[in-house]
Amino acid sequence: MFNRMFIGRNGPDQLSLALIILALILNFVPWPYMFIITFCIVGAAVWRMFSRNIAQRQKENLSFMNVVNKIKSWYYRSKARSQQRKLYKIFKCPKCSQKLRVPRGKGKVSIKCSKCGHKMIRNT
Ligand SMILES: [Zn+2]
Structure with a gap:
């Protein structure tokens, strides 16, 4: 109808x-x-x-x-x-400015850039 x-x-x-x-x-x-x-x-x-x-x-x-x-x-x-x-922290590679995602709350970690292989130590 x-x-x-x-x-x-x-x-x-x-x-x-x-x-x-x-x-x-x-x-x-x-x-x-x-x-x-x-x-x-x-x-x-x-x-x-x-x-x-x-x-x-x-x-x-x-x-x-x-x-x-x-x-x-x-x-x-x-x-x-x-x-x-909330789960990840985003870092920028100082060499190639590639954005890198790292899980939070892991303390000091060494991060290797996925693009250029530059290594850095950051607090998560
Ligand atoms: Zn890089």
């Missing part, structure tokens, strides 16, 4: 869903004219769902998902980096 409503139309997609969630969040902003903005956002989301220009709506949704994926991958990358920083 629900799906039949959207025959020949774009139907709900991630971008429309995100717009509705955004409107719900903005609803909590204590500003007397906020309802105008949330009304417009929900209106845009509903309009997108019932739009017959499916190709254009899919294009919009795709570029929206591209942005979402970029934010997601940036988030996971920075999370992985901070986890690595």
Whole structure:
């Protein structure tokens, strides 16, 4: 029944869903004219769902998902980096400036550069 409503139309997609969630969040902003903005956002989301220009709506949704994926991958990358920083210490080779990853908490260790073979002693 629900799906039949959207025959020949774009139907709900991630971008429309995100717009509705955004409107719900903005609803909590204590500003007397906020309802105008949330009304417009929900209106845009509903309009997108019932739009017959499916190709254009899919294009919009795709570029929206591209942005979402970029934010997601940036988030996971920075999370992985901070986890690595907890386990490893990064040293830079003074000779060739190659970055060297050494596990933390091993005391004074001799490190051999993987690129040029330069040896150094560092505290981990
Ligand atoms: Zn080196």
